Amino acid sequence: MEFTHDGKVPLTIAARIAFFVCGLVNNFVYCVFLSAAEKILESGGGVPTSVVLAADILPSFFVNLLAPYFIHRIPYNLRIILATGFSFASLFIVAWVDNIAVRILGVCLCSAGSGLGELTFLMFSSFYDSKSVSFWSSGTGAAGLAGSLSFLALTVWARLPLQTSLSIVSALPPLMLVAYFFVLRIPNDVLQEQKRLQKERNDMDIHLASTDSESIVLEKGSKKGDVDETPHALLDGPSDHTKDAFSSAQVQVHSSPDVPFSHSNLRPEERPIRERFVLVKPLLVPYILPLFVVYWAEYTINSGIAPTLLFEMDNTPFQKMSDHYIYYQALYQAGVFVSRSSLSILHIQRVWIPSSLQVATLVLLLTQAMLTWIPTVYVVFVIIFWEGLLGGAAYVNTFYNISKDVPPILREFAMGVSGLGSVLGISMASLTGIVLEPALCNFQASQGNTLCRFK
Template sequence: MGGSAGSQRRLSDSEGEVTAQEPREPRPPPPDRQGAHWKNAMGFWLLGLCNNFSYVVMLSAAHDILSHKRASGNQSHVDPGPAPTPHNNSSRFDCNSVSTAAVLLADILPTLVIKLLAPLGLHLLPYSPRVLFSGVCAAGSFILVAFSHSVVTSLCGVVLASISSGLGEVTFLSLTAFYPRAVISWWSSGTGGAGLLGALSYLGLTQVGLSPQHTLLSMLGIPALLLASYFFLLTSPGPQDPGGEEEAERAARQPLMSSEAPEAPEWKPDSSPGLSLQEKWTVFKGLQCYILPLVLVYFAEYFINQGLFELLFFRNTSLSHAQQYRWYQMLYQAGVFASRSSLRCFRIQFTWALALLQCFNLVFLLADVLLSFLPSIYIVFLVVLYEGLLGGAAYVNTFHNIALETSDEHREFAMATACVSDTLGISLSGLLALPLHDFLCHLS
């Protein structure tokens, strides 16, 4: 039953052909509909988890990627003690020669390119080759970074992880168009879990003494699980279910599906491709109150994560510099996961408030980097957790508000426009964090 998903997609991997036939010839529900529902739900949850896993791990490993030391036998070692030797003896920050923002850029720019180019022709490539290529890139990223002898080679591995995540995202989100809408919420939950589990697994395995190299190699089962979930767990796609828990399903990741609009235009006949330039401009102007706060939120939080985390180094603790960085990443992801799952508990209409609070976090932590006035790393731990809560809440509430306040014929274009906000904010933060890192590390 599960294997039929792969076979049907290989026979008719052109999305347009499937969507053209199914609405005209509705089929009766399968006998074991309940079993198929849970198989698909679990399948998309695992796809979300596996797809974003390598992206998160590379950000968690950024400090190790830029500072790893090689011994005989190509073994990569965790810092042996709580006070590692500084890479820059003239700086009090214990700086790497390259900012961890370089890893962020390598991890986000390929995804940005894929997201921008996907509507131009990605739908011409069948699903199965895309999934295979995504899995191979994910596995290649772990292997290349684990056995790398240079920062440049490691960054090439990070690029592979970004290609895998970006290609997988647009592929699996477009695939949800051929399943009941409920699978979107399961996919979203899986991607949130990837942030927490990815950061936590890297932190935990290195904390117990496993080297970064062996930690990365131990994660090779994740790409294999992604392929197994797609080819063996998903059932054959059935007619699109127009019902479901719409508010919950639209909240977190649905807007990214808009990048796949050319693949399934029949799914929403009155979607954005039919809008005039004047209509698009009118919708775009109306979105500014959502786009600008989200850009600002992501700029501030990723400026903190990849520009300041490495410089928030406390010597009066039992944690080494690398261990402190891993804890920051894990606590941030925990906050994001919690707030992305909070839409049923509370909703926030004015996301500008979240943007301003996130900017305050940036100013506060930058001031501590410059002045070193915080007495304990545990205060930073609380701020980082709070930062993650703000970021996740801004993301989920922004797209929820757009889904509620735009008309049906404008919603697809609105989502397509707004989903660039996070990527743009992250890219800008990485570009500005690089020179800041160099400036601060040259301070005595």
């Protein structure tokens, strides 16, 4: 197997397609269930749609929270087989079991599989060229669009029942196995060789950081204005602050009196738990927190606010009141797909920008839910699409920045840990939505707007 100059597997055309397919398949069922939330719960006696979101993300949250500290013991091959099996089984359960509680368990199974798959492929991408993250992210964006549009086409346009619709889409999960085992799989001996090379490079980096740290800091300080004040700092250029933070973290681990020197050249999964927590700290502000904020805001919109953004049927293109939510999901996922596929056009180094704009979007739509000041649903369509653009941009740029800024020996670990920001944000949003949706619905009713009662 050939390698690039920095010891990574080249990103061939076949590999690019395979990463795209794996991203699409991994998130497809998850996105279908989000679009199907109201139909999954239609016999549940007014259960909020946020319950499906909670079931669709909380298991993934616990996977992302705990797995980075032990998942290295599970081979990549087995992880991907498990992720595929969970997705397929979840479709079968939700399609053919009428009991709401069991359906929710099926959605939980999908969440665990999707979380395992995302964590696995983000970590796996660290062995390929950094642009592999872009193709994976584009695939996950396409999953949202394909999932929401396919559910819209099958249930609204073709008028197929939920059972038939989910049975049709169950043919997709096995494609992830094909893409991985026939295109992407790296033999174990090759993986071990790559890890050995990463250790050698990291030894040199730590040695330089620990012996020359003062001169490096002075040199950085003299150039700080040149780097930070350029007009292109928003879009281009590596994050020197992030690299310095990781150097400091590694030196801190290296120089601690309680930590043997030999630990400095170990990969994160080979280090004690305490040392791994030290390495998580530099990830918080540039990566984990922006992901948390943007995902909390957008999924609070999707689960708690969007179900209450209703208009009179005469002024909409819908056939049923419940079609509002399905169309909103399709437009949101379209925005996600566009922005997750835009990395070659627009690179955002400061991911806090789309995160902050997403919070502003939440406030805007919350005022609409309470005051109904927007005159037509088509304006809401544009805002929902914008919401998807912001969320997708934050995701793809965060993981691309990690692939460029984090030292190679820490990159696999950083990819896995940083995903915690998104699942924690979605988890908090699901809990927010469980309270917010009925509260908004009751508020609208108190103002004489009863559309929410007839979804």
